[in-house]
Amino acid sequence: MPIALMTTERPPTPHELLTFYLEAGVDCALDDEAVDRLAASDARTVAPPLAPAAQAPAAMGSAPPPAAPAFLPSAPPPPEVAIGSAVEAARSAATLDQLRAAIEAFEGCALKTTATQAVFADGNPEARVMFVGEAPGREEDLEGRPFIGRAGKLLDRMMAAIGLDRTNAYIANIIPWRPPGNRDPAPHETQICLPFIKRHIELVNPAVIVCLGKPSTQALLNVNEGIIRTRGRWFDYDTGSATIRAMPTFHPAYLLRQPMSKRQSWQDFRAIAKALAEVGDKPGA
DSSP states (O other): OOOOOOOOOOOOOHHHHHHHHHHTTOOSOSSSSOOOHHHHHHHTOOOOOOOGGGOOOOOTTOOOOOOOOSOOOOOOOOHHHHHHHHHHHHHTOOSHHHHHHHHHHOOSOTHHHHSSSOOOEEEOTTOSEEEEESOOOHHHHHHTOSSOSHHHHHHHHHHHTTTOOTTSOEEEESOSSOOGGGOOOOHHHHHHHHHHHHHHHHHHOOSEEEEESHHHHHHHHOOOSOHHHHTTOOEEEEOSSOEEEEEEEOOHHHHHHOGGGHHHHHHHHHHHHHHHHHHOSOTTO
8 A cells, every 4th residue: 555655845935935036136026016927938939820621610709819918028139239239329329318328228138128227327427537347236226326335335435535426436337237136247248238338438538447346347458367467557448539547446346345455445546546636637627
């Protein structure tokens, strides 16, 4: 006689379920109701119609077939196509407002579908110094401004130490959309967004660029070395019409994890302050 096995499985509690979501990177809701992506995928698979002779007559009083969903998410284009589209969209922007509109209308990056909004920039576009990070986090995604979370507050204190704030500095990111769960952007996502930040720098035309962290440094300055080797060194950033001095330094988020590195960042910021004093006021500011 077979013996039935006892099972101790039970549905997860709400707290356990929320903990699982948080560990998986789900930390905010994008809508009031969940969307069944699998059902949407099944709805796109339509069987071929029957031949006229094989079609059965509709039963009297039968319910009409369900309507197709009003919205079905479409896959982004291949990376090479998306990069070409980004180059054209960025090139067509003659002002910062036009560039912001081009980014908000761009459909070539899948990160847009999971972000709340595009995070464009903050600060004074007439400033002599432009800080460039990697991508927005949760707070930035919700509010639409870069560097406003814990790392942003540290950046504000670091800038204040050399006489800067958001009235005389400008801040942006390589990628304008938050990656889900604050994961690292994929290389192709960085390449797709790169034309926008390059055009952004051209339009702002700062005297000094500060690359915050390794991803920003490698993407903008085309170097393969890590941030420990590149920080504190001056590089030339060529926009095609001007050469701008650029310095990599640690990202504030890294300094929150490694506070012993703040001493090196202070050395970098002192060098940045000296460079800004040497260039004087930005022409036209």
